[in-house]
Every structure is written in C-alpha cells, then in structure tokens.
Amino acid sequence: MDKKEQVAEEAINYIAQGNVVGLGSGTTASQFIKALGKSSLRSKIVGVATSISSDRLAREVGIKTVDIDSVDWIDVTVDGADEVDKDLNILKGGGGQLTREKKVRNKSKSYIVIISDDKLVGRIMDRFPLPVEVLPFGQKTTMKELEAIGMTCQLRGGFITDNGNLVCDCKPLEKFDLQELDQRIKSITGVVETGLFLGGKKKILVSNGEMVTVLG
Numbered sequence: 706m707d708k709k710e711q712v713a714e715e716a717i718n719y720i721a722q723g724n725v726v727g728l729g730s731g732t733t734a735s736q737f738i739k740a741l742g743k744s745s746l747r748s749k750i751v752g753v754a755t756s757i758s759s760d761r762l763a764r765e766v767g768i769k770t771v772d773i774d775s776v777d778w779i780d781v782t783v784d785g786a787d788e789v790d791k792d793l794n795i796l797k798g799g800g801g802q803l804t805r806e807k808k809v810r811n812k813s814k815s816y817i818v819i820i821s822d823d824k825l826v827g828r829i830m831d832r833f834p835l836p837v838e839v840l841p842f843g844q845k846t847t848m849k850e851l852e853a854i855g856m857t858c859q860l861r862g863g864f865i866t867d868n869g870n871l872v873c874d875c876k877p878l879e880k881f882d883l884q885e886l887d888q889r890i891k892s893i894t895g896v897v898e899t900g901l902f903l904g905g906k907k908k909i910l911v912s913n914g915e916m917v918t919v920l921g
C-alpha cells in the first residue's frame with residue numbers, strides 16, 4: 706500500500722463522532738481528507754481547513770467546513786510534515802501554508818502528524834530549508850535582516866500564501882538551537898511565522914509501507 710494512503714487511513718482511528726477536525730495541507734493530509742470523506746464519520750464531524758485547497762477538497766468529498774473563529778477549540782488536527790527529528794521537532798511549510806497550519810494546531814486539543822518514514826531526519830533542516838512567511842511590504846529588507854542573523858535566504862519565486870504573503874526558504878550558516886533560532890527569526894518585523902513546530906503534545910504516525918508506528 707502507498708505509505709501516504711496507509712498513514713492517512715490509520716489517522717481516521719483518532720477521530721470520533723462530533724469532533725471538530727483540523728484538516729492539514731499537502732499530499733499526505735489530502736489523503737487523510739479523502740479517507741475521512743469516504744468514512745462513516747464524514748457527516749458526523751466538521752472540519753477546519755489549514756488552506757484554501759484543503760477547504761475545497763474537504764467540501765468536494767462531502768465534509769462540512771467551518772471558519773476557525775466560529776469554534777472555541779478544535780478536537781483533533783491531522784496534518785503532514787516535511788521533517789521530524791528524534792525529539793519530535795517538526796519542520797513544515799513545504800506547501801507554504803505554515804501560518805494557517807500553526808494557527809489550527811495551536812487551537813487543537815490533540816495534534817496528529819502523519820508522515821512516511823523518509824520524513825524522519827537526524828536533525829531538522831537536514832534535507833529541507835526552513836520556510837519563513839514574510840510580509841510583501843519591505844520583503845527585501847526583511848530578507849537582509851534574516852541574513853544578518855546568520856541565515857541564507859531564498860525567496861520562493863512565484864508563490865503567494867493564502868494570506869497574501871511571501872515565503873523565504875532559509876538555512877542557518879552555523880550550528881543553532883532550534884528554540885533560539887525560532888525566536889530570533891520571529892523577532893524580525895515583517896516575519897509572520899516560521900515552519901518550526903516545536904514543543905507541545907503530539908503523536909507522529911509513521912508509515913513504512915508495511916505498518917504504521919506511533920511516536921510520542
């Protein structure tokens with residue numbers, strides 16, 4: 706079975722009737738939305754989408770979606786990730802929807818991350834740069850300020866987030882502490898959010914194509 710499909714189907718077991726469900730973005734999260742759409746829970750839950758495309762997909766498969774501001778909390782969110790390290794730090798934002806994804810995660814009582822085993826890394830940013838969402842206003846200045854704190858910074862060409870912002874893909878030049886790096890980046894005016902999802906309770910479901918392992 707395809708790894709993404711397998712882990713997406715496993716995540717259905719974490720959803721209960723009556724839940725408000727955060728719907729992640731990306732190809733793995735899309736598999737989850739499709740699986741939820743096929744399940745008997747479809748009409749018994751409501752979704753809060755982390756992107757315009759996830760919202761559209763959810764509606765297409767028959768899931769009712771509501772605005773994040775219309776609910777007091779989200780029971781459980783299921784989302785994908787680009788990298789997960791051994792301390793369960795998470796890198797997200799490959800699809801550029803990191804701010805909405807973090808906003809939805811922060812409102813969730815339970816957070817489930819679904820990945821294929823190739824997303825497990827020794828160290829965050831081993832394989833992917835760190836996506837940073839920035840305001841279009843003063844974007845070049847913001848990038849210079851990111852470089853000044855010791856990052857290389859590449860503007861993601863031709864991409865605009867669902868919030869109308871830009872994404873820079875950044876890499877630190879030297880060894881770094883993840884928490885400290887996150888704080889330093891977020892202290893720059895014009896930075897909206899980073900793709901570092903650190904701390905908090907979570908479960909990581911990992912598929913190797915044969916079985917799903919649960920971390921956390």
Ligand code: 5RP
Binds near residue numbers: 729734785787796
């Ligand atoms: C989008 C994300 C995605 O969840 C992440 O990029 C993983 O995507 P995929 O499941 O397609 O590999 O963070 O902003």
